[in-house]
Amino acid sequence: IDNDNDDTVTMNNTSCPSISFDFYRRFLPAAYILVFIIGLAANVWGLKSLLQNWRTLKIISVFVLNLGFTDILYLVTLPFLMVYYFMDSKWIFGDIFCKITRFCFNLNLYGTIGFLTCISVSRYLAVVHPIRVMGRITVTHAKAVSVMVWLLVGVQSLPDMFYTKTIGNTTEKCFETTSEAHVEDYLKYSLGWTFTGFCIPFLITVGCYGHIAVVLWTMKTTNEIKKERVLSLLFILILLFSVCYIPYHLLKNLNLWSRVLSKRKICHKWADRVFIAHQISRGLVCLNGALNPLIYFHGNRDIPAQLRQLLQRARQTVMCPSITQSQNTLT
Numbered sequence: 510i511d512n513d514n515d516d517t518v519t520m521n522n523t524s525c526p527s528i529s530f531d532f533y534r535r536f537l538p539a540a541y542i543l544v545f546i547i548g549l550a551a552n553v554w555g556l557k558s559l560l561q562n563w564r565t566l567k568i569i570s571v572f573v574l575n576l577g578f579t580d581i582l583y584l585v586t587l588p589f590l591m592v593y594y595f596m597d598s599k600w601i602f603g604d605i606f607c608k609i610t611r612f613c614f615n616l617n618l619y620g621t622i623g624f625l626t627c628i629s630v631s632r633y634l635a636v637v638h639p640i641r642v643m644g645r646i647t648v649t650h651a652k653a654v655s656v657m658v659w660l661l662v663g664v665q666s667l668p669d670m671f672y673t674k675t676i677g678n679t680t681e682k683c684f685e686t687t688s689e690a691h692v693e694d695y696l697k698y699s700l701g702w703t704f705t706g707f708c709i710p711f712l713i714t715v716g717c718y719g720h721i722a723v724v725l726w727t728m729k730t731t732n733e734i735k736k737e738r739v740l741s742l743l744f745i746l747i748l749l750f751s752v753c754y755i756p757y758h759l760l761k762n763l764n765l766w767s768r769v770l771s772k773r774k775i776c777h778k779w780a781d782r783v784f785i786a787h788q789i790s791r792g793l794v795c796l797n798g799a800l801n802p803l804i805y806f807h808g809n810r811d812i813p814a815q816l817r818q819l820l821q822r823a824r825q826t827v828m829c830p831s832i833t834q835s836q837n838t839l840t
Contacts, residue, residue, distance in 0.1 A: 537590075558805065572654075573628070593683065689768065696765040760787040767783050
């Protein structure tokens with residue numbers, strides 16, 4: 510993902526202060542490497558655990574499984590972005606693959622938001638309307654809803670691929686949004702996309718968990734373990750939305766508006782700060798690939814036990830050579 514801003518913008522025969530790109534060229538590669546290592550390991554392990562119990566899959570597990578697939582789809586593109594930055598922001602993989610990389614990011618971002626919303630609605634129905642939905646909503650329904658989410662996210666993300674992602678006849682740059690020539694149209698598209706792909710799901714999620722909280726606190730007979738599980742999932746969702754999604758959408762559209770003003774030769778002192786803040790939000794939004802596996806821990810009680818066993822085995826593997834070496838030294 511590269512900057513979509515010009516270094517300087519002329520206004521009344523003067524130039525706006527130039528925007529420094531040094532920060533994001535150091536920050537984003539480090540964020541991508543961290544997310545790739547942690548996210549890939551955690552998602553592969555979580556998906557493996559879910560697929561091993563495929564026959565006993567629950568409704569919420571179907572959504573968690575699709576959540577993992579969206580992460581894998583994005584994580585496999587990160588090595589190409591790493592190469593991009595290591596080569597001083599020069600894209601060598603062609604215009605088509607640049608668009609595919611952007612498309613995978615958008616599928617991950619809005620697919621994650623969509624499946625988190627499905628998980629929230631599922632928990633809402635199970636807690637607030639358990640008698641009404643008991644036996645009526647099945648795994649088959651969850652699979653059908655998952656297909657609809659993929660289709661909806663694909664339709665929302667597809668127009669992005671028709672915007673220019675490179676400069677002229679060269680493919681040295683791979684824009685996150687589009688070139689300066691189409692920035693005004695892209696801002697309109699981005700605002701509509703933000704409303705349908707983020708704001709509506711966010712309001713549904715807040716509404717579901719707000720009602721769940723009221724029900725749990727007014728029902729004295731509610732199981733304490735059930736309360737803790739719902740609260741833990743609520744904490745994960747608050748973490749994802751507050752760290753990853755809200756700053757990204759707010760700053761992305763604000764940065765696009767800054768570029769529109771710059772194109773109209775209107776300079777603002779805050780343009781540099783908005784640009785830097787947007788780059789930080791881009792690093793944070795990719796963290797969802799590493800944070801989403803927290804849902805696995807919530808949805809599968811066996812995973813914490815498996816993690817403890819894995820850590821114990823790793824410890825034994827490290828300790829055994831040391832013990833053997835000590836015994837050899839003594840003999």
